Amino acid sequence: MEIVRIFGEKLFAFKYNGESEDEFRRIFNLWADPEHLEAFFENNKSDLTDGYYGTFSVEGAIFETYEDAEYLEQRLLLLSEQSSSEQLKGLEQIFKPLHNSQTKILQLNKCKARQNWLRLYALRVDKNVYIITGGTIKLTRTMQERAHTMQELDKINHCRKFLLSKGIVEVESLIEETEI
Secondary structure (H helix, E strand, O other): OEEEEEEOOOEEEEEOOOOOOOHHHHHHHHHOOHHHHHHHHHHOHHHHHOEEOEOOOHHHHHHHHHHHHHHHHHHHHHHHOOOHHHHHHHHHHHEEEOOOOOOOOOOOEEEEEEEOOEEEEEEEEEOOEEEEEEEEEOOOOOHHHOHHHHHHHHHHHHHHHHHHHHOOOOHHHHHHHHHO
16 A cells, blocks of 8 residues: 555555555545446436435436546535645545544544435545555445445554554654655
8 A cells, every 4th residue: 555645745555455546536526527437326216216416317317427536526625726725624624523423632643524325435534644554435325334334434444454554644754754
């Protein structure tokens, strides 16, 4: 595993062994791939029609995903062009604690960025410094209800343990790790 910069000293992503892309790029490429999306929504058709997000056809879900992914990606990429203080405010607005009921920020806090059913998962290393661990389409109320969302929960937990084992708990150690 390695950590790569997405922009500045504020947003990073994991690049897993055996993967050609970091998680930021990999996830947004998947959300733009019509074959991947069609297969995903066909495999999860019952979740599309159960009413949690309303009722969608596979084609409608693909269109929604394209729109939402483009919006979320552009929102993040536009932040990269902003000043450091603007990036701080923007990332704080985009990434929220993973668990909606959480009231206290923890060391290497688990976070999510969401746009409707799209989720980017990240760890908060320092105030408004995040490392993306993965992402998915979440069509159910909880992550525990589906294997693909449980996999993302496992990834964020694994990445947190990795960072703790390397002593990466603040931005300075993260910067040093990415400069090696």
